Amino acid sequence: MLSSRDRFLAACRCETLERPPIWIMRQAGRYLPEYRELKERHDFLTMVRTPELAAEVSLQPLRRFALDAAIVFSDILVVPEALGQGYSFREGGGIAMDFVLNRAAQIAALAVDAVPERLDYVAQALRLVRAALGEKTALLGFAGSPWTLATYMVEGGSVGEGVNIRALAAEEPELFKALMGKLSESLVTYLNMQIAAGADAVQIFDSWGGLCTEQNYDALSLRWIRRVIAGLPKNFPVIVYAKGMNHCAREIAETGARVVSLDWTCRLSAVKAVVGKDVALQGNLDPAVLTTTPENVRGKARQVLQDMRKTPGHIFNLGHGITPDAKLENVETLVQTVTGWRNDVV
DSSP states (O other): OOOOHHHHHHHHHHOOOOEEEEEEEEOOOOOOOHHHHHHHHHHHHHHHOOOOEEEEHHHHHHSSSSSSSEOOOOOOTHHHHTTTTTTTEOOOEEEEEESSOOSSHHHHHHGGGGGHTTTHHHHHHHHHHHHHHHHHHHEEEEEEOOHHHHHHHHHBOOOOOHHHHHHHHOOHHHHHHHHHHHHHHHHHHHHHHHHHOSEEEEEEEEEEGGGGGGGIIIIIIIIHHHHHHHHOOOOOOOOEETTOGGHHHHHHHHTTTTEEEEOOOOOHHHHHHOOOTTTTEEEEEEEGGGGGGGHHHHHHHHHHHHHHHTTTSSSESSSOOOOOTEEEEEEEEHHHHHTTTTTTTT
């Protein structure tokens, strides 16, 4: 019998399995009472920056649910912070960067060489989680895409319509390229650090890819993701998630991603026909389903599973991150439904 780790890696290679592996985007968080208890004593940024706390949060979902992979607890904005642009959370909600990045001198000052030292706490957390998991459960690292990180940095925080980043790309293309080049270089270093610390796969979140058009998506985002993946070990499992860009799944796969992660607005089997047999898919249950009833969760999950029955290369996941109002009994039902599924039963 395959271990959870072997099952996950086999799915990334598009091998035929008796059932798909399962993990959940943002699987740690406020829907867990143990996370809420910990957060009463430590703020979010302290937990991210403290390896022992980050490891504890990473492991909490695995203690409750039979998931096939853990993902390290962190935040995509640790990279801008390491480069010299810190971030915080506004009292009324949303993200605030320490300043708006909009001048050539600011971009020139971004400290790419400081990334290994300043983000060593993430590598330490990964090593702690790896030691706790052993070799039976897969471990994932992650980062934001260059475009998504640049969007937060140039907008100065929460994104909205992304007016500033789109203007920078259109009106100052050389400055935009300089920023994207620095971010790509930083991400190559950062993701290789995560791999060296024990990550079995990494996910790149292109959370703001949906600000791009189909015509400019490659120039603004995908070319830079392609550069990052090219800087990682050959054939290493890389998952790329771009919310709202399912229609560009083939182009996303052409970045070198082994797995394309999809939001809940598409049918996986239709996308599989587009990307081909050698690219795995991840997804794509609507996260809102986890706020309903166990019966509904079971039915909706089975629809996704049935759609991909006997199709090699499927990792079951939500189509976006789990929400704070997800019900524990629904998460348990989801995991039980997937782990009890058999692809060879009609």
